[in-house]
Each structure stands twice: as structure tokens, then as C-alpha cells.
Amino acid sequence: xxxxxxxxxxxxxxxxxxxxxxxxxxxxxxxxxxxxxxxxxxxxxxxxxxxxxxxxxxxxxxxxxxxxxxxxxxxxxxxxxxxxxxxxxxxxxxxxxxxxxxxxxxxxxxxxxxxxxxxxxxxxxxxxxxxxxxxxxxxxxxxxxxxxxxxxxxxxxxxxxxxxxxxxxxxxxxxxxxxxxxxxxxxxxxxxxxxxxxxxxxxxxxxxxxxxxxxxxxxxxxxxxxxxxxxxxxxxxxxxxxxxxxxxxxxxxxxxxxxxxxxxxxxxxxxxxxxxxxxxxxxxxxxxxxxxxxxxxxxxxxxxxxxxxxxxxxxxxxxxxxxxxxxxxxxxxxxxxxxxxxxxxxxxxxxxxxxxxxxxxxxxxxxxxxxxxxxxxxxxxxxxxxxxxxxxxxxxxxxxxx
Amino acid sequence: xxxxxxxxxxxxxxxxxxxxxxxxxxxxxxxxxxxxxxxxxxxxxxxxxxxxxxxxxxxxxxxxxxxxxxxxxxxxxxxxxxxxxxxxxxxxxxxxxxxxxxxxxxxxxxxxxxxxxxxxxxxxxxxxxxxxxxxxxxxxxxxxxxxxxxxxxxxxxxxxxxxxxxxxxxxxxxxxxxxxxxxxxxxxxxxxxxxxxxxxxxxxxxxxxxxxxxxxxxxxxxxxxxxxxxxxxxxxxxxxxxxxxxxxxxxxxxxxxxxxxxxxxxxxxxxxxxxxxxxxxxxxxxxxxxxxxxxxxxxxxxxxxxxxxxxxxxxxxxxxxxxxxxxxxxxxxxxxxxxxxxxxxxxxxxxxxxxxxxxxxxxxxxxxxxxxxxxxxxxxxxxxxxxxxxxxxxxxxxxxxx
Numbered sequence: 073x074x075x076x077x078x079x080x081x082x083x084x085x086x087x088x089x090x091x092x093x094x095x096x097x098x099x100x101x102x103x104x105x106x107x108x109x110x111x112x113x114x115x116x117x118x119x120x121x122x123x124x125x126x127x128x129x130x131x132x133x134x135x136x137x138x139x140x141x142x143x144x145x146x147x148x149x150x151x152x153x154x155x156x157x158x159x160x161x162x163x164x165x166x167x168x169x170x171x172x173x174x175x176x177x178x179x180x181x182x183x184x185x186x187x188x189x190x191x192x193x194x195x196x197x198x199x200x201x202x203x204x205x206x207x208x209x210x211x212x213x214x215x216x217x218x219x220x221x222x223x224x225x226x227x228x229x230x231x232x233x234x235x236x237x238x239x240x241x242x243x244x245x246x247x248x249x250x251x252x253x254x255x256x257x258x259x260x261x262x263x264x265x266x267x268x269x270x271x272x273x274x275x276x277x278x279x280x281x282x283x284x285x286x287x288x289x290x291x292x293x294x295x296x297x298x299x300x301x302x303x304x305x306x307x308x309x310x311x312x313x314x315x316x317x318x319x320x321x322x323x324x325x326x327x328x329x330x331x332x333x334x335x336x337x338x339x340x341x342x343x344x345x346x347x348x349x350x351x352x353x354x355x356x357x358x359x360x361x362x363x364x365x366x367x368x369x370x371x372x373x374x375x376x377x378x379x380x381x382x383x384x385x386x387x388x389x390x391x392x393x394x395x396x397x398x399x400x401x402x403x404x405x406x407x408x409x410x411x412x413x414x415x416x417x418x419x420x421x422x423x424x425x426x427x428x429x430x431x432x433x434x435x436x437x438x439x440x441x442x443x444x445x446x447x448x449x450x451x452x453x454x455x456x457x458x459x460x461x462x463x464x465x466x467x468x469x470x471x472x473x474x
Numbered sequence: 475x476x477x478x479x480x481x482x483x484x485x486x487x488x489x490x491x492x493x494x495x496x497x498x499x500x501x502x503x504x505x506x507x508x509x510x511x512x513x514x515x516x517x518x519x520x521x522x523x524x525x526x527x528x529x530x531x532x533x534x535x536x537x538x539x540x541x542x543x544x545x546x547x548x549x550x551x552x553x554x555x556x557x558x559x560x561x562x563x564x565x566x567x568x569x570x571x572x573x574x575x576x577x578x579x580x581x582x583x584x585x586x587x588x589x590x591x592x593x594x595x596x597x598x599x600x601x602x603x604x605x606x607x608x609x610x611x612x613x614x615x616x617x618x619x620x621x622x623x624x625x626x627x628x629x630x631x632x633x634x635x636x637x638x639x640x641x642x643x644x645x646x647x648x649x650x651x652x653x654x655x656x657x658x659x660x661x662x663x664x665x666x667x668x669x670x671x672x673x674x675x676x677x678x679x680x681x682x683x684x685x686x687x688x689x690x691x692x693x694x695x696x697x698x699x700x701x702x703x704x705x706x707x708x709x710x711x712x713x714x715x716x717x718x719x720x721x722x723x724x725x726x727x728x729x730x731x732x733x734x735x736x737x738x739x740x741x742x743x744x745x746x747x748x749x750x751x752x753x754x755x756x757x758x759x760x761x762x763x764x765x766x767x768x769x770x771x772x773x774x775x776x777x778x779x780x781x782x783x784x785x786x787x788x789x790x791x792x793x794x795x796x797x798x799x800x801x802x803x804x805x806x807x808x809x810x811x812x813x814x815x816x817x818x819x820x821x822x823x824x825x826x827x828x829x830x831x832x833x834x835x836x837x838x839x840x841x842x843x844x845x846x847x848x849x850x851x852x853x854x855x856x857x858x859x860x861x862x863x864x865x866x867x868x869x870x871x872x873x874x875x876x
Contacts, residue, residue: 164570212511213634226696227515228850232615232735232747236717237708239659243652243720250652251723255773259640280588293865294628294738297775298639306639317736318645322729325743330619330784332745334719345634345735348836371657373699382732420635445805447632 093190095160096472099422100140101169101431104132105447113449119383127452135446135454139196142167158473162190166422173416177425182437185431192472195423196465199440200416201307204387205283206407208466209400209436211311211415212423214346214386216356220248220363221377222339231332238334242324244372245340251366252316252342257299259316259344261362267349268313279304279312282412292443293342311415320340338376341381345417384421385428393433395472402467406460434461437468483823497562497591498874500826502542503571503596505851515851529854536855537848541841542567544860548867554662560875564592568824573741575786588834594797594874597825598867601842603816608809610801611838613817614825615711616748616788618758623767623779625739629653633734640736644726644776647742653768654718654744656682659701660717662747669751670715681706683713684814692847713817716752720744743783745797747819754785776842786823787830795835797874804869808862839870 085136116122119131143163150157168176180187200207229238254260260305286306290298300306309315322339325331346355363378389395390396392415401410416436429436439461445451509520518524523532534540547563552559570578582589602609624643631640656662657866688708691698702708711717724741727733748757765780792798793815805813828838841863847853 081848082813160673173556215634215734216732224697227847228819229695230849231717231719231721231745232617233818233849234695234712236659236715236817237696237702238586238695239699239701240719240721243655244661246648246652246720249659250531250648253645255649257638257645279481293631293636293640295640296777297641299641300639309638310636312518313638315633317633317637317642317734318726318732319633319646319735320737321730323721324720324728325721326724326726326728330743330745332617332719334722335722339734343633343732345637358681375698383835417637418632445629447635466636 086407090123091453092388093474094191094473095162097162097164097187097190097426098143098196099164099166099193099426100143101166102140103167103170104136105170106127106130107449109450113198115177115278119453123455125312126455129450129452133450134440134444134451135197135473136169138182138453138458139436139461142196142439142462143357144254145462147323149462150465150469158470162186169422173421174382176415177422180422180425180429184429187426189428190432191240192398193426193430193434194395194399194427195420195434195436196439197420198416198418198436198438199444200438200442201282201412201444202283203443205412205439206403207411207412207414207438208396208403209414209416209438210391210396210438211348212386212420213311213314213417214350214352214384214421214424215343215382215419216346216352216359216380217343218341218356219357219379219381220245220340220342221337221441222340222374223374224374225336229334234334235314239373239464240334241374242321243322244370244374247370248363248366249318249340252318257315257344259314261316261360264314264316264344264355264385267351267354268347269349269467271308271312276304282307282414284412300303304428307325307414310417312347314344314347315417316342316344319446339449345419346386348386348388350386352380354384356380356383384419385424387420387424387434388415389427389434389436393435395433395435398471398474399468401435402464405467405471406464437464439464467474483649486635487702496593496875497601498871499564499566499595499828500565500598501568501595501828503538503568504542505569505572505573506538507843507847509533509851509853517852520853523858524597528857530833530857530860531854533853536601536842536853537599538571540855540860544598544841544863544867547864548871551868554870560872564588564869571824572639574782575823579824582824582827583833584830589828592832592834593801593835595832595834596797596801596870597821597822597828597836599842599846600818600838601846602823602840603684603686603814603845605843607811607814608805609814609816609840610798610805611816611840612793612798612819613750614788614822614838615713615716615817615819616752616754616786616823616826617745617755617784618657618748618761618782618819619745619784620761621781621783622647622742624742624774624776626775627659627738630738631736632794633736635702636736640776641778642736643740644723646772647723647740647776648774650765650768651720651742651744654720661716663761663779665717665760666716666746666757667765669753669756670749670751671751672676672711672854673714675794678706680815681709684709684812684816684843690735690875709816712819714749716746716749717819718744718746731864747821748788750790751789752788754782754787758782758785762769786821787826789822789826789829789836790817790826791836791838793831795837797835800876801837801870801874803864804866807869807873808866
């Protein structure tokens with residue numbers, strides 16, 4: 073239904089505003105992360121939205137569907153007030169943001185023509201840093217996601233029956249996974265920080281000026297101790313420096329209970345979040361070479377393979393561009409507060425790709441607050457943010473035309 | 475239905491043979507490991523038995539239900555030939571062997587009276603060592619199953635969003651799990667081998683005489699390299715020495731795909747298989763103390779807890795007892811071959827408990843072959859083994875009375 077409505081609107085608009093020699097591209101996504109009511113923690117069935125205490129709970133309310141609707145409401149507002157749209161518009165509504173980024177990126181490269189007349193690009197994704205104060209991200213981390221596969225047999229074994237006679241693959245995996253970061257969480261793969269740009273004094277000052285309460289964040293996630301309590305250092309650790317996270321092990325006893333499996337094959341999963349100037353290809357090679365060397369040192373008789381599963385480039389934009397100035401003015405207009413210029417530790421690789429393909433400035437315009445929990449349970453968007461966000465979008469279209 | 479049939483038979487027998495001052499106790503189990511047709515590998519629906527190439531495929535055919543039926547058929551054979559049973563019988567059919575050993579053991583201790591007049595005990599469980607040659611186990615390993623729980627927050631985090639600012643619990647877990655065994659799989663927890671009895675020359679000779687093809691085993695499980703190719707060393711590594719196996723990690727991304735979770739809490743699972751003279755309580759204390767010390771060295775801000783989840787004592791029996799001699803003669807009678815006297819690396823803690831509670835000899839009398847895969851997919855029992863196994867049981871009842 074959303075699609076047919078969208079199609080109807082697009083048909084109405086397509087010949088409306090071509091008078092200005094200015095074309096903006098708005099990108100948003102309609103697909104969402106997986107969610108299940110059985111997943112403990114959800115207060116509602118994730119795909120049946122409920123309103124509670126001024127918040128709309130449901131999968132996609134903040135990450136994708138809410139902002140996607142925001143654009144349509146903003147344009148409807150122009151129509152309902154019989155005001156001409158101030159700029160020409162193109163839309164991309166991605167349907168595979170959460171599943172298959174690679175195919176979409178391939179399509180974008182193939183249909184590059186579509187982007188040729190675009191002057192400014194706006195991506196509606198990410199969230200504010202904080203809960204109450206709007207912010208505009210100008211950079212995001214990229215990522216490299218790796219698998220390490222180790223196998224010892226062609227069928228699962230039993231640790232009582234076979235344990236002691238076979239060198240189990242999970243010990244090999246622990247050996248490798250334990251050699252990725254040091255006790256402080258710093259990556260110990262040689263060269264992993266080589267391309268990270270040094271922090272400038274100007275940048276340091278910018279971080280210090282950001283409105284953020286580290287203690288409040290710590291309390292919200294219920295963490296005993298953060299790596300840094302200093303605000304600038306804390307924010308830089310999330311945005312400005314790469315990090316390595318181990319996500320899990322596939323093929324083992326990962327459920328309740330005490331099944332004494334000795335698995336035939338295990339897959340270790342980890343990723344490195346990259347920062348601007350780091351190239352996924354280069355980092356991937358460093359990591360695989362390092363693991364290959366460790367594997368030789370390990371002298372295990374088992375079968376081993378380490379490989380890159382997926383990756384995305386980091387992205388950084390110039391906040392001195394007219395696009396950012398327009399976004400800044402629009403935010404101030406909608407919320408009556410000066411937004412913080414921030415980065416985001418997550419990855420939305422399409423931003424870097426759009427920038428690369430068009431050589432135009434890309435601005436990120438989030439609608440959701442920092443506590444929207446867009447990828448975990450109880451995703452929500454504040455009703456107020458949906459309303460002010462629509463205003464923000466309408467105001468951005470006005471400001472970018474100035 | 476099986477239960478009512480069983481009850482009928484038991485009622486028929488209960489006053490039959492009390493003329494001999496000899497009471498045997500037969501123990502078997504009716505419950506089975508979990509199995510699902512969705513679990514790749516099964517050639518049939520696991521709970522719909524099928525016959526193929528002289529084998530009966532289905533969950534429980536070899537591990538529990540097949541041997542349980544064997545006893546009933548053996549007794550029926552005596553009845554049908556109008557022969558008096560040569561000994562008095564008591565049966566225990568366990569229903570919680572795969573799930574809740576502790577409650578059954580508690581019940582057994584409480585109902586110790588039931589065991590008071592028992593002279594010999596026979597447990598029908600385990601399998602032969604080999605595929606074609608029968609064997610009689612006289613020892614099994616015990617086990618200690620441990621959990622290590624580490625948590626960093628009260629909700630799951632996202633590695634892009636939060637990675638770098640939080641010390642993730644899975645790195646802590648890898649640090650600990652990587653410090654349990656050395657490159658050769660030897661346990662490096664101080665004192666772990668202290669109570670293991672030295673191998674005697676007589677024992678060594680016994681191992682050398684066992685009929686077993688290590689290369690064939692290696693090919694059957696599709697393993698590139700075993701820890702030992704020497705038969706005696708290989709068998710000892712499975713039966714005679716403790717081993718430590720890591721089973722998996724709970725709470726992480728353990729499924730397909732590349733979800734970049736930074737889990738709030740992870741649970742590492744591992745077990746140590748114990749050998750005679752090792753006490754679960756002592757080993758458990760050694761392990762927990764060792765982990766606690768490592769944790770202090772780790773200096774992590776996260777929350778940690780290591781604990782014993784379940785345990786069972788190792789078991790060893792005297793093969794010079796009349797019980798074993800009867801089992802040996804019965805096996806020779808049923809299969810026309812001299813059985814190997816073996817051990818089993820797995821754990822059936824009730825054997826040690828029965829021995830402890832009664833001070834009587836416990837013999838293990840397996841029906842299944844070494845390739846029955848009783849805890850994994852495609853569990854089967856050879857039709858021939860079910861028939862000869864019934865003969866073996868009938869013969870055992872005769873031989874034990876001599």
C-alpha cells in the first residue's frame with residue numbers, strides 16, 4: 073500500500089518543479105532489521121505499532137520507515153499550502169539496506185545516469201547523538217566483517233567419546249580470536265592504525281563543544297566502566313578511531329543446556345569498524361595476512377580459512393558546504409536550537425558511494441533520537457520527533473534552494 | 475504403550491524366581507537425545523523408524539530403546555520356551571538419562587532400600603568400540619561441565635554504535651577460554667593431572683591387545699590428523715586421560731549472517747572429562763580458582779562468574795569379578811568371538827553411583843556397534859545386533875546364575 077501511495081505522489085510531482093537549476097536527491101530506506109515478539113524485551117508485537125507515552129513503538133519507526141514517511145509528509149505540506157516546491161527532487165527508497173547492500177551499490181553504479189543532474193544529496197538515516205538535542209552527522213565509520221572457519225572432521229563429534237584424541241577446532245579459534253585486541257581493546261594487528269589521521273587541535277575543540285553527558289550514557293546502557301570517561305576521548309573512541317569487535321561463534325553449542333558437542337566446524341565472526349582514510353581492501357589484506365601467519369604458528373592439523381564477508385567504506389563530508397549550512401539552518405528552524413555537528417560510529421556505506429559517484433556533498437539528516445534503539449528491541453520514535461522532523465525536511469528543501 | 479506393556483510383564487514376573495539367593499539389577503533408559511528431521515543429515519524422520527540395509531534408523535534405536543526392549547525380549551524367550559528364569563531380576567528403566575541425571579541420582583539415594591538385596595548389576599548402555607567386534611566396557615570417564623558468564627551492559631549493544639567505548643565481554647571470554655589447553659590440547663590448569671593414576675605395564679599390554687584400527691576410525695570421522703596414531707596411546711587419550719573441550723558460546727551472533735552485535739552478556743561453555751581417581755569436587759575447585767585468578771590478571775571492568783553446571787563421577791570396575799566373567803562368556807556364546815575389554819570416554823554417572831551405593835560389581839553390556847552415532851544424526855542399530863544382543867542378554871542371565 074505504501075508503495076502505491078508513493079508511486080501516486082511521485083507521478084503528481086514529477087513535472088512540478090524544474091524551474092530551478094537545482095536537483096536534490098533524497099535517500100531513505102524502507103526495509104528494517106529482523107524482529108520477533110518472541111525476542112525477550114519487546115513491549116509489543118514489533119510489527120504492530122503502538123503509541124505509549126508520546127512514543128511510537130515498532131520495528132522501523134525510527135530506522136527507515138519513519139524518516140521515509142517524513143519526506144512524503146513534508147512534500148504534502150507544500151502541496152496542501154499550495155506552495156511550489158522550492159527545489160527539484162529525486163528520491164531513492166532503498167529496500168535492501170539491512171540485507172544486501174552490495175546489490176544495491178552495484179545497481180547504483182550501473183544506473184549512474186540517474187545521479188548526473190544532482191546538486192545536493194540528503195540521506196535520512198542515523199540518529200541524533202543525544203536524546204533531546206538534534207545533531208547532524210558529517211562522518212560515519214566503515215567496516216570489514218570477517219569469518220574464520222576451522223574444521224576438524226566431517227561430522228560432529230562427542231567430547232566424551234572423542235575428546236582427547238582429536239584437536240578440537242574451537243580451541244584453534246579461541247587462539248586466533250584472542251590475538252586480535254589487547255587488554256584495553258586496542259587492535260594488535262600490525263598496521264591497523266597506520267592510515268588513521270592524527271587528531272587536529274581544531275578537531276579536539278570541536279569534540280569538546282559537543283553537548284553530551286557520558287555518565288548518562290553509561291547509566292542508560294548499564295555499563296560498569298567505559299573505556300574513557302573524558303567526553304572528547306569517549307566520543308572519539310566511538311567515531312574517530314577504528315575498533316574491533318568479536319560477534320560470535322557459529323556451529324557450537326550456543327543454546328541453553330550442556331550438550332557436550334565437539335563441533336566438526338566452527339566459524340568465528342568479527343568486524344573492524346574503519347574510519348576515514350582507511351581502505352577496506354587494505355585492512356582486509358592486513359587482517360587475513362596476520363591470521364594466516366598466526367595459523368602457521370599454531371601448527372594445528374585442522375583446516376583453516378579466513379576471509380572477508382562484507383565491507384563498507386567510511387564516509388566523511390565537509391560541514392562548510394552549502395548543503396550542511398542549509399541542514400543547520402533548517403534544524404535550527406524546526407527545533408529552535410543549534411544542532412551539534414557529530415559523527416556516527418555505525419556504517420551506511422551508500423553515503424560514501426554517493427559522494428564518490430557524484431562528487432557532490434552528502435548531508436545526513438536524522439529524525440530519530442539517540443535512545444531510539446533502532447537495531448535492538450523496543451525500537452521507537454518520539455511523536456514529537458516525527459512532527460518536528462517533517463518540519464525539518466520541509467525547511468531543508470526551502471533552505472537548500474536559497 | 476511401551477509403559478503399559480512393560481508394566482504387564484513386570485506384574486507377570488514379579489513372583490516367578492525367588493528360589494535362588496541371587497538378585498540381579500538391570501538398568502537401561504527409555505528417554506533419548508533430542509533430534510529433529512530439520513537437522514540436516516537425517517535420512518529419515520528421527521522418530522519414525524525405518525529399516526535400510528539391515529539397519530534400523532531412528533532416535534533411540536541404539537541408545538536406550540533398543541537395549542531396553544532387548545531385556546524384555548530375552549525374558550520373553552525364557553517364557554516362550556517354558557524355561558524358568560535362572561536368576562531373580564530387578565529393573566530400573568530411567569526416563570531422565572538425557573535430561574536430569576541429578577534428580578534420578580537423588581531418587582536412587584533416597585530409595586536405597588530397593589538396591590539392598592542386589593548381588594550383581596548390569597547396565598545396558600554405551601556401545602562397542604568397533605563396528606564388528608563386541609566389547610565390554612569396564613570403565614567410563616566422569617565429567618565437570620562449566621559456565622563462564624561475562625557481562626558488560628544491561629542491554630545488547632551495536633558494535634558500530636558503541637564499539638570502541640565499551641570493553642566487550644566476548645574478548646574477555648576468549649582470553650579465559652584460550653588459557654585452558656596448550657597447543658597440543660593438554661590441560662594447563664595447575665593440578666589437573668595430579669590424581670591421574672600412572673599407566674602400569676600390564677595395562678599398557680592390555681591396550682595393545684585390543685582389536686582396533688585407528689586409521690579406519692580417522693577415515694570414518696574424516697579427520698586430517700589425530701593426536702596419536704599409536705593404537706594404545708590413541709585409546710588411552712579417549713579413555714584413560716582427562717581432556718578439556720570447549721563446547722560453545724551463548725548470547726552471541728551464532729547464526730548465519732553478519733549481525734554486528736556487541737552482546738551484553740556471553741556464556742562460555744566447556745567441560746573436562748575425568749578419569750578414575752579424579753573427584754569432580756576437587757577438579758571443579760581447581761578450575762574455578764584458576765579462572766578466578768586469571769580474571770584478576772585480566773583487569774577487566776566487566777562482571778564475571780565461573781561455575782560448575784553439572785558433573786558426574788568417573789567409573790571403573792573389576793574385570794576379574796564373576797559379573798564380568800559371566801558377561802564375557804555370554805558374549806562369546808552370542809557372537810562366537812572373544813570380546814575386547816574396553817573403556818568408554820563418555821559418562822554414565824549412574825554406574826559409579828550404583829557401585830558406590832551397593833558395593834557390588836557393575837558390568838556394562840552394550841548392544842550397539844561403534845558406528846551407531848547414538849547422540850548425533852542417523853542413529854541406527856544393526857538388526858543383527860538387536861537379535862544377537864537379545865541372545866547375549868538371555869545368556870548373561872544364564873551365566874550369572876552359574
